[in-house]
Amino acid sequence: MSRPVETATEHAPAPGQDSPGWVRDRRARLQYAALGVVMVVMAVMPYGLTDRGESIAVRTLIIAILAIGWNLMSGYGGLFSFGHAAFFGIGAYTDAYLVVEHGISPWIAMVVGAVIAALAGTLIAYLCLRYRLAGAYFALATFAFAQLFLLVVQNVEALGKTEGFNLEILPEDSWWMMQFESGSSNYFWIPAALLGLSLALVIAFTHSRTGQRVAAVRDDEVAAESLGISVMRHRLVPVALSCMISAVAGAYYTQYYFYVGPQQGFGAAVSVEAIVPAVIGGIGTVWGPVVGALVVGPLAELITELLRSPPDSLSFLQGLTGLDVAVYAVLLIVIVRFMPRGIFGTLQRWRRR
């Protein structure tokens, strides 16, 4: 049912058999090494960034984490989600609610949000799978749940209705409350570390035995089941992980912007933000969502900037809203039509030839 995606399984023996350890390990080692390089680059990056550059970078990081989460469920798990806003929103709102109403540390709130999102996601996916809702049907069911959550949040007093939550700005820096002076590099390093953790989780997962079984279930459910793999369990594992990661992105969103409202948490635009980078970068690849986020994040900012103060030759663009999304809609259409493996997936394929 899903398009064959680039993973280690293509070259590894069928799951369930003992594959020679070094094959998996060498590929995993390469991935970890690449991750290490990325982390080093990100560690020194704030020194070369202006305040504005840093805010774009943070925005890109949040999108990247969200897309990594989406990719785990939809790329590796084969369950196409059109409603990842549901889990991003749960993360963002749990954080806001616990921090604002109860003064709990955002670190704890982040974990709580991740757990709630994982439970909600697993439950939704379980119910859908139980009734054999697959493919496009599953996608729109998740979309409907995200919309349902959006409506609930907009109508429940305790969740701030349409106003959402504003975080209180503390007078002093505090790691415990995740607050620093404006423009502090910590605001970059925290999501960078979260990104690193998510990627490490993805790499470990895809090279683990469970990850291989998950890929087997995705590629051919019947064959996998005949080998004794529990289909339901191996469908739900990536869902839970995916929802956790997306919720963490949501929680950090609230922390960084000091605000979350229904549209920022549960809006359909958030679901789109989860999908587009992963598709542009390459569905079902470790680095695809990151590459995609690197395209989408700065591009949106660049266009917004261009619209605010266009050069003389393009002065008709002044104040034109909608161009940013229109541009990445075109990008999405072109990629889906002509490069279905995405940027990273296509590069990977060339290299292997």
Added chain:
Amino acid sequence: MSDAQVVEQSAAEVDESGRRSARNVLVGILATGVAGLLAVYLVGDRDPGLVTQAIATGILLGGVYALVSVGLTLIFGVLGIVNFAQGSMLTLSMYLVLSLVQSVGMPVYVATLLAVPVMFGLGYVLQLTLLNKLTLSGNHEGPLLMTLGLSLLIVNVLLMVFSGRPQSVGTAIEGSLRVFGALLSWERIVAFLGAVAVTIALTVILRRTSFGLSIRAVASNPGGAALVGVNVGRVYALTFGIGAACVAVAGGLMAPLVSMTPTVGEEFTILAFVIVVLGGLGNVFGAMIGGLIIGLVQTVGSLYLPGTGSLILVFGVFVLTLFLRPQGIFGGAR
């Protein structure tokens, strides 16, 4: 008895029992619906006049919902793809009507007649150029992503051209009709009748013409249809075109009733999806019944839950459907 006969017979039995259970469910839903409406009248603690008004509006609204959903369900039934751009195509046709009204001073319903072939052509070309290859390759995600991209593109291009300022086509017909104490504007009545007429026409085309036959053939077995000489790609394109044309009619009929913004149709994508799931994916008649139910749920619900609250009820119906009867009212075994 040969094997073939056995298979045929058991298939017929399955079909028959499926139909019977669909009938039972329909009767059940009708009974629940009537009981629910009676309860609203008797113990609902709302003015009976308001309730009648809500029911009448709900039925008329449901007719238009049904038309949008018919397009969606047809595309799903034949192509197997969920058209995520259905709502934004609705918006696009509304703006098409609006520009014709504003620039040439054309009456709304005449403009609608012009919008229909334009949208049909657009749907045809989109399917032929962008979607056919993905549809024929048989994966679900490609077409879904493509229609998502189209939806984003349409909405944001409209935003760039017309800005987000709400606009209106003005009144199409003055006056209203009083039925059982409920006041119904002629615009709503025309919208309802138009929607019903188009749906019936579509059903007749599907059931009675050779073109309808080729569509149904492709829907049930594309490979087999291709073998007997049906051009599957062309049928796909025509079907998508028809889906777009349905939306154009709905857009024109609804244009006088709404305040237009580029995002006005977004809500309909999900509403239409809920309706289609409720009626049974791919089932045209189911989409009509589903449309009426959702229209009623929304208007009667808004007596109790103002604003966006009534949409929660709509999703409540959706979640119930998913878990009690995921194949929908008229869906066979999936």
